[in-house]
Amino acid sequence: MPNQTTFAADLQRKIDMKTKPAGALGRIEELAAQIATVQGTLMPKMQSCQLTIFAADHGIADAGVSAFPQEVTRQMVLNFLGQGAAANVFAASVRADLRVVDAGVTGSPFNEPAMLDRRIGSGTLNFLNCPAMTSTQVEDALQKGKDLGRDGAWDAVAFGEMGIANTSSATMLAHKITGVGLDVLTGRGTGLDDARLAAKETILRRAAQRTGQLEAKEALREYGGFEIAMMAGAMQGAAAAGRIVIVDGFIATAAALVATKLEPNSRQAMVFAHKSQEQGHISILNALDASPLLDLDLRLGEGTGALLAWPLLQAAATMLTDMASFEDAGISGPA
Amino acid sequence: MPNQTTFAADLQRKIDMKTKPAGALGRIEELAAQIATVQGTLMPKMQSCQLTIFAADHGIADAGVSAFPQEVTRQMVLNFLGQGAAANVFAASVRADLRVVDAGVTGSPFNEPAMLDRRIGSGTLNFLNCPAMTSTQVEDALQKGKDLGRDGAWDAVAFGEMGIANTSSATMLAHKITGVGLDVLTGRGTGLDDARLAAKETILRRAAQRTGQLEAKEALREYGGFEIAMMAGAMQGAAAAGRIVIVDGFIATAAALVATKLEPNSRQAMVFAHKSQEQGHISILNALDASPLLDLDLRLGEGTGALLAWPLLQAAATMLTDMASFEDAGISGPA
Numbered sequence: 001m002p003n004q005t006t007f008a009a010d011l012q013r014k015i016d017m018k019t020k021p022a023g024a025l026g027r028i029e030e031l032a033a034q035i036a037t038v039q040g041t042l043m044p045k046m047q048s049c050q051l052t053i054f055a056a057d058h059g060i061a062d063a064g065v066s067a068f069p070q071e072v073t074r075q076m077v078l079n080f081l082g083q084g085a086a087a088n089v090f091a092a093s094v095r096a097d098l099r100v101v102d103a104g105v106t107g108s109p110f111n112e113p114a115m116l117d118r119r120i121g122s123g124t125l126n127f128l129n130c131p132a133m134t135s136t137q138v139e140d141a142l143q144k145g146k147d148l149g150r151d152g153a154w155d156a157v158a159f160g161e162m163g164i165a166n167t168s169s170a171t172m173l174a175h176k177i178t179g180v181g182l183d184v185l186t187g188r189g190t191g192l193d194d195a196r197l198a199a200k201e202t203i204l205r206r207a208a209q210r211t212g213q214l215e216a217k218e219a220l221r222e223y224g225g226f227e228i229a230m231m232a233g234a235m236q237g238a239a240a241a242g243r244i245v246i247v248d249g250f251i252a253t254a255a256a257l258v259a260t261k262l263e264p265n266s267r268q269a270m271v272f273a274h275k276s277q278e279q280g281h282i283s284i285l286n287a288l289d290a291s292p293l294l295d296l297d298l299r300l301g302e303g304t305g306a307l308l309a310w311p312l313l314q315a316a317a318t319m320l321t322d323m324a325s326f327e328d329a330g331i332s333g334p335a
Numbered sequence: 336m337p338n339q340t341t342f343a344a345d346l347q348r349k350i351d352m353k354t355k356p357a358g359a360l361g362r363i364e365e366l367a368a369q370i371a372t373v374q375g376t377l378m379p380k381m382q383s384c385q386l387t388i389f390a391a392d393h394g395i396a397d398a399g400v401s402a403f404p405q406e407v408t409r410q411m412v413l414n415f416l417g418q419g420a421a422a423n424v425f426a427a428s429v430r431a432d433l434r435v436v437d438a439g440v441t442g443s444p445f446n447e448p449a450m451l452d453r454r455i456g457s458g459t460l461n462f463l464n465c466p467a468m469t470s471t472q473v474e475d476a477l478q479k480g481k482d483l484g485r486d487g488a489w490d491a492v493a494f495g496e497m498g499i500a501n502t503s504s505a506t507m508l509a510h511k512i513t514g515v516g517l518d519v520l521t522g523r524g525t526g527l528d529d530a531r532l533a534a535k536e537t538i539l540r541r542a543a544q545r546t547g548q549l550e551a552k553e554a555l556r557e558y559g560g561f562e563i564a565m566m567a568g569a570m571q572g573a574a575a576a577g578r579i580v581i582v583d584g585f586i587a588t589a590a591a592l593v594a595t596k597l598e599p600n601s602r603q604a605m606v607f608a609h610k611s612q613e614q615g616h617i618s619i620l621n622a623l624d625a626s627p628l629l630d631l632d633l634r635l636g637e638g639t640g641a642l643l644a645w646p647l648l649q650a651a652a653t654m655l656t657d658m659a660s661f662e663d664a665g666i667s668g669p670a
Contacts, residue, residue: 021525026632075666084659093650190356297361311646315428324419331410
């Protein structure tokens, strides 16, 4: 990596000399600068993207915090493997690779060759009554995630999740780490009505009483999920390997919050794909000083929003590498 | 086209039965519904996109309303032909085709085989003093545009423009057609500072005094540009041919306003790509009851914002055609 001050100045000059009014590509210019900085080159490459979906179950589902039954986690994993989910069709549409990791779905292992087995357990415990997992499980999930995030040859990686009740886990992580209130953070998840939303908040308030404000690893142990912990590790591993990390919605942003607390350098590699319709998302984005690229009222997870942002990253990189300068093209500057 | 009420109900049912919580894909679901409706099928196809860039010059440039000299229109056309502009690199990045049409650039014809010659004249007259063009030129530009929009086999078409001073023309069209004030509509274009922005508004106020509120064709004759008129025609032609029309930024939205006034049925085929940083854009979007998909602080034109929205349309269509239903995938519904 060259001298950082010189590099930043050279980068800005290169962007400003492209054949467009200065700043006229707005967020795309910022994105180009971020990509070039992460890769440490004025000729960044943004040609390949992989989405990893982490799946796991949550003991808190027993408390009735989700609109869907827990069995849907396993059913949706099989849907991913059958290429039928939104994440599959979006990945195909934007030409990203996709893999699915079992981080701890309730029941027996899948024994599906198309799936990576990184099981930490058969679902977490119900955090209403006790810590969701052990410290050993936290460390195991983070390390398996780091390994998965570090390996491979993709220019950008995105992370998605599947886990019935995992908005509850993400809400608790954000609450305990940032101190933002549960009234602000608790949302409808897969589609709770007003009465069930109020019940969810009551349940989370009870669960919150077990502990005070927490550091990131303690928060994972008390209220986390296997897929969220593994995703947080994967974000750290990918960022350390110089890959751009495309952060999806509410749950992925909670994982990004954890990753950033554990390894602050991870933050610079993160691109925040979209603002979710899940009401607490904006608070977690604010805690990360993050401005999402898209605002499409998505609230699905699976990495779907991250996939839709991927073409913007490709366009940003090609702006730097392929677009002519005023000098190249013989174009007059401002009068 | 099947019975419209039945079709709309079948379409909504198909979207709701996809393996996701109802509404969880937000704007993508709306987009899928619009695409299916325009194509009149539950299995829409969204595989090919063509950007047409219309270039022309504007007499009002003589009044000093732009930060860049008029010669830049011609220089940028050559940059498009040389694959060096932002529109070129974005088109390549999102796999859209691109063509350039000379609608009336000042000077002699280009005689470039890669370019379509549809010249209406050698730039418009300066609308500060007289109508920008004749009624015959308006009709000629609209008809040439309709023919260009109608022909071809693309699923979606986007339209971009290049023409120094054309934010002034678009501002006047929007002002005269909608009645929104010039203080609201006049913006910095390619980058005017505060003093030159104030001067631009003063010039446009003087030009506005020549006429009262105007119908769309009169507004084109008085204040339009060849590229804007041709684009308005192309939008009508493409919409009539059942193609999705991806509307770019400030100038393209002014053309969409004209197209919609001339042929209200054009509106249903239009997808509004992005909210431009040009300050008057939101007012024209509001006049069209349009919610743009992206908000990336772009203000370049050339169709660049439309190109960045194209992958969202592809993803939306594949949601309908390729994603599994709850029944297909054997997934439990809400508890």
